[in-house]
Amino acid sequence: MKINRRTFLQGVGASSVVSSLSGLMPGIASATEQRGGAPDKLLKREGVIKYHTCQRNCADRCLLKFTVQNGRMTYVEGASEMKKMGTSPCVKGHAYVQYTYAADRILHPMERAGKKGEGKWRRISWDEAYAKISSRLKTIIKEHGADSILPYSYSGHEGVIGKYGGPSRFFNAVGARKLDRKVCVFAAYEGLKSVTGTYQGPDPYDNIYTNCYISWGQNETATNVHGIKFINQARDRGAKLLVVNPIRTPIASQADIWLQPKPSTDTHLAAGIMKYLIENNLADTKFIEANTLGYQDLLKRLDEMSYDEIEKVTGIPREKMFKFAKVYGESELSVLRLGYGMQRNYNGARMSRAIAMMHAVAGQFGKIGNGFIYDNTQADDSLNYSKGRADHIHPNPDTVGHVNMTEIAKALHPTNPTGYGKPIKPIKAVINYNGNFVSVAPDSNACRRGVMRDDLFLVVHDFLMTDTAELADIIVPSTTQFEFPDMGTDYNCYHMQTSEKVIEPLGESKDNWIFFKELAAHMGLDHHPELRVDYEQILRDFLDTDAPAFRHNNITYEQIIKEKFVTVYEQRPYFGDGKYKTDSGKIEFHSQMMIDAGYHPVIDFGLPEDEMIPEERNLPFRMLSPAIPQRANSAFYNVKYIRNFPAYFAKVNTEDAKELGIKNNDRVRLSNHRGEAFFVAQVSSQVGRGTVMAPKNNWRRMDPQGKSSCTNNLTTDKLTDMGGCSAYHSTNVALEKA
Amino acid sequence: MSINQKVGFVFRQENCVGCGACTVACQIHNELPENHRFRKVDRYEVEREDGAIDVWLSHSCMHCENPACLMVCPTKAYHVRDDGIVVLDREKCTGCGLCVSACPYSAVNIREDDGKADKCNMCVELLDRGMAPACVAGCPVQCIEVGNIDEVLKKPSASKEGVGYGDCITKPNMVIIKERA
Incomplete structure (x- = not known):
């Protein structure tokens, strides 16, 4: 039997294999069962199909197809009819059958x-x-x-x-x-509303048309893994990938340029990039004139901030920042994706505002393939x-x-x-x-x-x-x-x-x-x-x-x-009509909203350290506690095939580890005035000096060391500058070998 | 396509984000014990001029042209199909472990539950029905495929070299695609 490409694609879901790695037909042709197969493994795929949306809090919102036999769920796969999906759930979604029938489920009051x-x-x-x-x-x-x-x-x-x-x-x-x-998300909502009037943005399906994808403060692998294929499609067409993240995420490793600012210094970084764009005629003056208010105030404010100061605060060498800004400024179409982590800081709204303003200076709104994506809650x-x-x-x-x-x-x-x-x-x-x-x-x-x-x-x-x-x-x-x-x-x-x-x-x-x-x-x-x-x-x-x-x-x-x-319906291109959702209908470089909130109307350079009690401010490490790909908040800690992926680790910078005598897999103790937590050290340059990273929302009960450790023993419950949001990442800790 | 084609995994390493979805999809399809993995994902920290980066290698059986497992097996439990896929008949396996030591890619392991060797069979029960192996269909980033290795290797971007992976005497049939510098 000869299987042509069409027949094969029907077998695996027609919309899933849009581009083939090899450029060749991926299957093989064989009419008869050969030795070595285990056809009994296919039995779980036979049954009634139910379509069900994953309801974990993740930007992918996967539509999954479940096979049901005699009332029992037996198999799960991606609903490949949906362009965003492909055939695959994420690493966790694969184990939804095990999640559902977990032996430790509570089944009676x-x-x-x-x-x-x-x-x-x-x-x-x-x-x-x-x-x-x-x-x-x-x-x-x-x-x-x-x-x-x-x-x-x-x-x-x-x-x-x-x-x-x-x-x-x-x-x-x-x-x-x-x-x-x-x-x-609410701190970023306020920050972004102060610029364009909204936190919504363009359709991520249009990311494939961009010339430059900027991932700012997001780990796509953990919370938007199905979106990565669209970034790669854009890159295969020649797009650049720029990443800003204090942690070397997988996408940061794959980027053309990755900037690693010290945590929560994004306002300074965005200001530095704006300065470079303006000084090097890469600001889109035509766009700015037609669509913004307060540009002169912005110029004045940027004059007050020096590259020396920016370099000192962010820890990024200016040459590297300039290189980033040049690629960004020279890209015809650039789309920026802001992550859901960085706003969880005492200066979350102010950082988000500065990043959106930067995108306006670059004139990157209103076309297919550009724009600013944060929370597309259109539905x-x-x-x-x-x-x-x-x-x-x-x-x-x-x-x-x-x-x-x-x-x-x-x-x-x-x-x-x-x-x-x-x-x-x-x-x-x-x-x-x-x-x-x-x-x-x-x-x-x-x-x-x-x-x-x-x-x-x-x-x-x-x-x-x-x-x-x-x-x-x-x-x-x-x-x-x-x-x-x-x-x-x-x-x-x-x-x-x-x-x-x-x-x-x-x-x-x-x-x-x-x-x-x-x-x-x-x-x-x-x-x-x-x-x-x-x-x-x-x-x-x-x-x-x-x-x-x-x-x-x-x-x-x-x-x-x-x-x-x-x-659901949305205009395409987003902001294509040039009507912004602020009171003025323009992008606001000078904002009454910020004045009302008690901050500088243009750019407020406040840092989380300004608001910490001295006891915490003086601790040597900043602790970031983001999501990891193999957990969804506190879910999946008990699930077979997933639970053994580590979730009780602390990533420590190689140089810091050397100074503290910490080696890979050593037990370490993190502590501050709120408590202590014990983790296994992962020594790596994935985090910068003075930063430790521990996964968020791990359970005390599941701590493999039996010390009731959880990351949130240490985190702050003080609210963000605007929006009343959590500020988990504005937490300082001491670190020592346990 | 001829039935005598050499089938192998095609891996776009530059796009792999190390999430482990392939590992889990494989375990679930093959109904493996929790700590037994046919497909593993390793992280390599690679030093470059402007600092280190992470690169992941997703790997399982390489379905070698000269399979070391087959050569050392005293009970002839291994077999190469017409399409080049190396399969293991576990009925014949005595659990001696010679294949485990012989495999240069750590692709064969003894299962704790029955003491016998086990490894990836490229989900031939799926392939034979025109469907993709579990790891291929189960990668949300779409960076693993199967293909005719000789044909794939004609592409300039294809080679048997990658981070953590290289050609050897057993002639592995995994190809790495590298489109970006």
């Missing part, structure tokens, strides 16, 4: 049978669980008010129902305290959140108190609870779902102290015994995302995707809608019709929107269900 955190549990029925939870919550409401109940959740499930649609209806009906879920921001969450049923939505999730340790403080710098009313109950704040929130030791309070009632809805669950009063088993239907919004490409129910709930587990719906009924709150609906109605409520992203092409619920994924 349990109540604490010893002291908090002692690890003694008694199995109870769901009826008992509901009775105990609802009676305790009712008592708390009676004695302390409904606003003494706090939900804690973030991105354990990013689905429309799973994240907000299900749980929020319950908390709104209760009248609970509001959780400000601002751990992530998500267009959903009708207030209807989907039933915000209107909250009894006092405008006056109820708020807790910023980054400040959860401060809010739960045993004697002096505070929020946003002010005393707050004590919290008496936390219902934790889609999250594991004891290992994920900053200052883990303080989080733990707060949860250990005798007067705090903690309910955890999860499918694993997390660092948070082990401190619970009652644990109720959640399903994984695969056990109920939902939808997902892409925040890189402009997609809205289906999440079909793949399998029935395992054991006695209940999903994020059923649990909260039934708890509401036990609390006597089901007189609200919003708490009696089905999954489809919640999705329809979210899709009840007038936003042009959905209405322009008249995207419907039925269409998403039928087609599995849709692309």
